[in-house]
Amino acid sequence: MTKFKVSQHILVPKHIKLSEKDKKELLEEYHISLKELPKINKKDPAIQQLDIKKGDVIKIIRKSPSAGEAVFYRVVV
Amino acid sequence: MAEKEKEKIEEEKEETKEEEIEIESYEQAIFKKVKSILFGVFSPKMIQKMAAAKIVTPELYDKEGYPVDGGLMDARLGVIDPGLRCRTCGSKLKECLGHFGYIELARPVIHIKFVDTILKLLRCTCRECGRVLIPKNKIEEVSAALEQIEEERSLEEKRKEIKQLSAVLRAISKCPYCKAKQYPILLEKPTTFIENEKRLSPIEIRTRLEKIPDDELKLFGLNPATVRPEWMVLTVMPIPPVTMRPSITLESGERSEDDLTHKLGDIVRINQRLFENINAGAPEIIIEDLWDLLQYHVTTYFDNTVAQLPPARHRSGQPLKTLTERIKSKEGRIRHNLAGKRTNFSARSVISPDPMLDIDEVGVPIEIAMKLTVPEKVTEWNMEYLKRFIEKGSDKYPGANYIIRPDGKRKKITDETKEAFLEELKPGYVVERHLIDGDVALFNRQPSLHRMSMMAHRVRVLSGKTLRLNPAVCHPYNADFDGDEMNLHIPQTEEARAEAEILMQVRTQLISPGFGLSVIGCTMDSISGNYLLTKELEFSRQEAIDLLYSIGVDDFSKLPKKKVVNGKEIFSVLLPEDFSYKGKSKNGEEVVIKKGQLIKGVIDKASLGSESGLMLRELHKRYGPEKAIELLKKLFKLGIKVLLKIGFTTSVADTDLPTEIKDEIKQILDEAEQAVDKLIESYNNKTLETFPGKTLLETLELKIVEVLNRARNEAGKIVAENADKNTPTMIMADSGARGNLLNLAQMAASVGQQALRGKRIERGYKNRTLSHFKKNDLGPEARGFIRDGFKAGLNPAEFFFQAITGRDGLMDTALRTPKSGYLYRRLANAMQDLKVEYDGTVRDATGKIIQFKYGEDGIDVSKSEAGEINVARIIGGKS
Numbered sequence: 001m002t003k004f005k006v007s008q009h010i011l012v013p014k015h016i017k018l019s020e021k022d023k024k025e026l027l028e029e030y031h032i033s034l035k036e037l038p039k040i041n042k043k044d045p046a047i048q049q050l051d052i053k054k055g056d057v058i059k060i061i062r063k064s065p066s067a068g069e070a071v072f073y074r075v076v077v
Numbered sequence: 078m079a080e081k082e083k084e085k086i087e088e089e090k091e092e093t094k095e096e097e098i099e100i101e102s103y104e105q106a107i108f109k110k111v112k113s114i115l116f117g118v119f120s121p122k123m124i125q126k127m128a129a130a131k132i133v134t135p136e137l138y139d140k141e142g143y144p145v146d147g148g149l150m151d152a153r154l155g156v157i158d159p160g161l162r163c164r165t166c167g168s169k170l171k172e173c174l175g176h177f178g179y180i181e182l183a184r185p186v187i188h189i190k191f192v193d194t195i196l197k198l199l200r201c202t203c204r205e206c207g208r209v210l211i212p213k214n215k216i217e218e219v220s221a222a223l224e225q226i227e228e229e230r231s232l233e234e235k236r237k238e239i240k241q242l243s244a245v246l247r248a249i250s251k252c253p254y255c256k257a258k259q260y261p262i263l264l265e266k267p268t269t270f271i272e273n274e275k276r277l278s279p280i281e282i283r284t285r286l287e288k289i290p291d292d293e294l295k296l297f298g299l300n301p302a303t304v305r306p307e308w309m310v311l312t313v314m315p316i317p318p319v320t321m322r323p324s325i326t327l328e329s330g331e332r333s334e335d336d337l338t339h340k341l342g343d344i345v346r347i348n349q350r351l352f353e354n355i356n357a358g359a360p361e362i363i364i365e366d367l368w369d370l371l372q373y374h375v376t377t378y379f380d381n382t383v384a385q386l387p388p389a390r391h392r393s394g395q396p397l398k399t400l401t402e403r404i405k406s407k408e409g410r411i412r413h414n415l416a417g418k419r420t421n422f423s424a425r426s427v428i429s430p431d432p433m434l435d436i437d438e439v440g441v442p443i444e445i446a447m448k449l450t451v452p453e454k455v456t457e458w459n460m461e462y463l464k465r466f467i468e469k470g471s472d473k474y475p476g477a478n479y480i481i482r483p484d485g486k487r488k489k490i491t492d493e494t495k496e497a498f499l500e501e502l503k504p505g506y507v508v509e510r511h512l513i514d515g516d517v518a519l520f521n522r523q524p525s526l527h528r529m530s531m532m533a534h535r536v537r538v539l540s541g542k543t544l545r546l547n548p549a550v551c552h553p554y555n556a557d558f559d560g561d562e563m564n565l566h567i568p569q570t571e572e573a574r575a576e577a578e579i580l581m582q583v584r585t586q587l588i589s590p591g592f593g594l595s596v597i598g599c600t601m602d603s604i605s606g607n608y609l610l611t612k613e614l615e616f617s618r619q620e621a622i623d624l625l626y627s628i629g630v631d632d633f634s635k636l637p638k639k640k641v642v643n644g645k646e647i648f649s650v651l652l653p654e655d656f657s658y659k660g661k662s663k664n665g666e667e668v669v670i671k672k673g674q675l676i677k678g679v680i681d682k683a684s685l686g687s688e689s690g691l692m693l694r695e696l697h698k699r700y701g702p703e704k705a706i707e708l709l710k711k712l713f714k715l716g717i718k719v720l721l722k723i724g725f726t727t728s729v730a731d732t733d734l735p736t737e738i739k740d741e742i743k744q745i746l747d748e749a750e751q752a753v754d755k756l757i758e759s760y761n762n763k764t765l766e767t768f769p770g771k772t773l774l775e776t777l778e779l780k781i782v783e784v785l786n787r788a789r790n791e792a793g794k795i796v797a798e799n800a801d802k803n804t805p806t807m808i809m810a811d812s813g814a815r816g817n818l819l820n821l822a823q824m825a826a827s828v829g830q831q832a833l834r835g836k837r838i839e840r841g842y843k844n845r846t847l848s849h850f851k852k853n854d855l856g857p858e859a860r861g862f863i864r865d866g867f868k869a870g871l872n873p874a875e876f877f878f879q880a881i882t883g884r885d886g887l888m889d890t891a892l893r894t895p896k897s898g899y900l901y902r903r904l905a906n907a908m909q910d911l912k913v914e915y916d917g918t919v920r921d922a923t924g925k926i927i928q929f930k931y932g933e934d935g936i937d938v939s940k941s942e943a944g945e946i947n948v949a950r951i952i953g954g955k956s
Binding site for chain 1: 920925927929930933934936
C-alpha cells in the first residue's frame, strides 16, 4: 500500500516553513513575539514532510470564501 | 462556617493631600485597595477567639420573650429588632453587622465539605507516623516539580498533578519511615471512613491528621499557615450572627425562625444530650447513636442536598435551606444577588406599533413618564423653567418627584413641601423632573443578541399603557406585537446621555455590521404602498400635494405642473436632486433613477426593504445617516398614506381561478396520481428499476415524491401565470411585502405533499396512516398528499395530515429555539473581547493573534455594500 500523503490532499491547505529572515520580518511587521502567534503542534500531520523544530513559523495559505486566498501563520510548539 | 476567607487588605498609605481635602468636603471615606485574598480554614482557637458568645442551650427566648443568654438568639450576636443596641459593639440595627458565636462539640465531627481532602490525606500518609508515603530523598524532588508546574503552566495543572500523585501513593502498602503496614481506606458516603472493615471514628481521624508534618502538607497544595488538616474535623463550630438568620414576626405576633436557626437548634440540642450522656457514663451504643445524629445534623447544616442523606425538613415537609443552598445555583447568593443586577429608572411594558411616530422615537405612556425622572441641575438660567415642574408637584404631568440638595439629601415633592422647596431652590440643587418629549431613552428587547437590540430613542409621551414604536424598527429588535414586551432605560447623567446619543441613536445603527445593509427599512404596508405608487398609480395634482403634505413634504417645486401626475413623479419628489441609482427590482427588472427622478422600474423590497434595500444603502452612503433616516421616514409614511388613500385589503376572491385553469390543474394532479399508481404497480411487479445504493422501496418513495412535487410545482406555476396580477395578494407577493407564490398556490390549487422527517407520512396505525386506508396502501392520498387547496377545503384525512406536519413544525421551533440560543450565547461569550487592532489583525485581550486579517479579507462589513467594497466608486467618487 502506498503511503497516503496528507499534504497532497485537496482539503489540506499549503504549509510552508518560513526562513529565519522572513520570520523576523513577520514578527516585526505585527510587533509581536512568538508568544502572540497561534500555535501548531510539532506532530501535526500536515507539517511532517517539512524540516521543522520548535519555534519555527509555518505559513499557511488557505482558500477562503471571502478573500480567495488567506495567509495565516503558526508557530511550531 | 469553618471555611472562612481571611481577607488581607493592604491599606494604601500614600494618601495624598488632595485626596484628604476631597474626603473632608465630600463624605467620610477611607480608600483601600485589595491586594490579595487568602482563603483558609478556621482553627478551633480562631473560632473561639472571634466569637462573642458561647452557645450552650437550644432555647431561644425566655418566658418574657427576651433572648436567652447562651441561646441561639443571644443578644451578643447582633441586633435584628429596630431600636435595640448590640450588646457586643453597641451599634444600632444596620450599623452592627453581627458577631459570631461558637459551640463546643461534645465529640468531633467531620466537615462534609472536606471529606474528599480528608480521604486523600488519610490514604497518602502513614497510619502510624503520619508522614507522606514518599521516601525522604524523593520528597524534595517531587515538591520542586510541583512548584515548577505551577509556575510554568498553571495552578490547574498543579492540581491535576497532585491528583495523579495521590493515586500513586494510595497503592503503597508500607511506610518508608516507620515501616508500618498500610491498609486501604474506604469512604462510606457521606462521612464514614472504613479501614480494615473497622470504622474510623472522627477522633481517630483527627489524631492521624494532627500527625502530618507542616512541610509535607505543601505536597497536597495546602498552606499550613492557613490550613491544618485536623481543622477539617470540627471540635468547635462557629454560630453565625443573628443578622444572617433573622426571625420574622408573623401577624399573629408569633415568631418564625430562620431555617438556619432551626438547624442550629437541632445541633445544640443533640450536642447537649451527648454531653449529658457522656458525663452520666451512658453505654457506648447510646453515645455512638447520638454522635451519628450530631454528625447528621452538622452535615445537613452545611449542605442539605447530600446525596446519601435524607434532607432535613420542616414540620410541613419542605426541606430546610441551609448554608450550601444559600450560596449555590440560580436562586443562590452568587447568581441571584451578586451576579444578578437590577436597575432603577427603567420601565417595561407591552409594545404596540405606531407608524406616525418617527423611527427614532419611542412612545411612553404618561403613567410611566410620571414615574421615570431625569435629574436636572439648577442654574441661574433654568431656575424658572425647573420651578414650573416643582409647582406642578409629583402627581400632575409634567411635574417633578424629588429635589436633591447640594449635600446629597433627596426630598420628595408633595403638596405640603412644594412651597418650601420653591423658596429654597438655588443653583446647585438637582430637580428630578418627569420625562418629557425629547428626552433620551434606551430601548431594548431581549434577547439582546446584537448591538441593534438596544438603541437610543427620543421620548414621546402618549396616552395609553403600552410602549409604542415605529414598525420600521421592529426588525433590528426582532419584535412583533403578539404580546412582546420591551424595556426602557433613562440615562441619568450628562455623560450617559451624550454617550447614548452619539453611539446608540437609531440613525447610527442603520447599517448592520453583519451584512452591510440597512437593518431598518420599509416593511409590510409601506412596501406594497410604494410598489403600487411607482407601478401604476396616478393622482390629480391636488391629491398628490395632499398626499405629500401628509407625510411632511412642503416643497412641491419638484412635482410636475400637470393636471395628472403619476406615482413615479410623486415618489421622485422625495429623492434628492442629485441622486442617481441603478439597480434591480425583486423580479429582476431594472430600476433607474437619474438626477432625482425615478425613470424606470418599480420600487419594492429589493430597493427599500430591511436587510435587502440596496437603494436605501446607496442613499445612506451618499448622504449620510441623518439624511438617510429622514428619507426613510418619509418613504415609509408615503407607502402607508398611499394605501390609506386607495384602500387595500385582501380577500378570498384573490385566489379565484378561471374554470379552464382549474381543469388544467385537476388534469395535472390526475396525471400525477396515475403516474404514481403506475410506479406502485411496477413496484409490486418488481419491474421497477432500483437506484444504486437504495432499496426497491426507497427508490419507489423517491420517485413518488418527485412526481408529486413536480405536479404541485406545475400547478403552482399555472396559478402564478394565470392569477390576476392586480389582486392585493399578488401585489403583496410581488412587492415582497408579505407572502409568496407558494402560499398562493397552496390556497388556490393544492397544498401538496406533507413530509415528516424528510419522508412521506408513514406512521400511525399498523402498515397504514389512518384506519380508513387499506393496509400497505402506498398511494398519494394514503401517505399525506393533500390534493386540495386551502380555499377548496381539505377532506378529513388531509386535514389530519396537515395537522401532523403543523404540530411537528411547532415542536421543532419550540425545541430548537433554546438550543440555538444557548449555542449563540456560548459563541458570543467566547468571542466577546476579541478586537480588531489598527493593523487589521484580530486579537484577544492578551494581544494574541486570532486572525491575521479581519474576516480574512480585512473588509469592514458595515462600510461595505452587502459585503463588497466598490473600489472604483471610491476612487472615481461616483458610480
